[in-house]
Amino acid sequence: MGGDAAVVRGARICYQSTARTANADEKLIRRLISATPKHNTVFEHAVFRFGVKCPLFVARQWMRHRICTFNEKSLRYCIADREYYVPADRDAGRETYVAHMEASFDLYEELLSQGWPKEQARSVLGLGVYTEFIWTVNAWSLMNWIEKRVDRHAQAEHRAYAKVILDIYTNVMPITARAFREVIVAR
Ligand SMILES: Cc1cc2nc3c(=O)[nH]c(=O)nc-3n(C[C@H](O)[C@H](O)[C@H](O)COP(=O)(O)OP(=O)(O)OC[C@H]3O[C@@H](n4cnc5c(N)ncnc54)[C@H](O)[C@@H]3O)c2cc1C
Numbered sequence: 001m002g003g004d005a006a007v008v009r010g011a012r013i014c015y016q017s018t019a020r021t022a023n024a025d026e027k028l029i030r031r032l033i034s035a036t037p038k039h040n041t042v043f044e045h046a047v048f049r050f051g052v053k054c055p056l057f058v059a060r061q062w063m064r065h066r067i068c069t070f071n072e073k074s075l076r077y078c079i080a081d082r083e084y085y086v087p088a089d090r091d092a093g094r095e096t097y098v099a100h101m102e103a104s105f106d107l108y109e110e111l112l113s114q115g116w117p118k119e120q121a122r123s124v125l126g127l128g129v130y131t132e133f134i135w136t137v138n139a140w141s142l143m144n145w146i147e148k149r150v151d152r153h154a155q156a157e158h159r160a161y162a163k164v165i166l167d168i169y170t171n172v173m174p175i176t177a178r179a180f181r182e183v184i185v186a187r
Helices: 003-015 024-034 040-045 056-062 094-113 118-124 139-149 156-172 174-185
Strands: 047-055 069-072 130-138
Touching: 003 024, 003 040, 003 174, 024 040, 024 174, 040 130, 040 139, 047 056, 047 139, 047 156, 056 130, 056 156, 094 118, 130 139, 139 156, 139 174, 156 174
Parallel strands: none
Antiparallel strands: 047 130, 069 130
16 A cells, blocks of 8 residues: 555655656665665555465464554454465474374364364464464565565574565565665665
């Protein structure tokens, strides 16, 4: 919502200026993103909303990011789908892992059939179970998330989401994303 144009509008109202050349807006955005101290609030006028499906352990890390809004599928009110993450790069122990996940779902469904409330029966499910949430985040906070989660220190599974979202970001806000990639991600 808003894109590069919203950033430019936010900045130009400060200076009461207009673009005089074809690439003036691009230069302005590049200056804003490189400036120290940063004129960061102009990037908050562009807003994204994502629908995310990921393992619970990725969601837990994701929700450590506070400057944004989440709403998540509730396993108090909904029955968990039998869907869980299986690491593609692991062979040894894979069968045991899958058997364990299947057994946990068997137990979960058994407890539900015995009248356990969903909110208690879910305790037997593991962190690899998929969850879904809606994430609304402004472009400044999104860049903070991308910077931290594409970093090599971030968990690979989380990094995979960050890389995809960086591509989406680049398609939607090409000017800001290009400056962000060159000035911040490449650092
Ligand atoms: C590789 C990696 C490993 C991590 N390991 C752990 C871990 O083991 N345990 C753990 O608990 N967390 C861990 N985290 C989470 C990390 O500590 C941050 O909570 C998370 O990355 C969110 O970053 P953030 O605060 O910049 O983002 P946001 O919460 O979105 O905040 C954005 C910015 O707003 C400002 N801000 C927000 N809230 C406050 C506040 N209360 N006071 C002052 N300024 C504020 C800060 O400038 C902050 O950078 C890890 C993160 C990474 C990337």
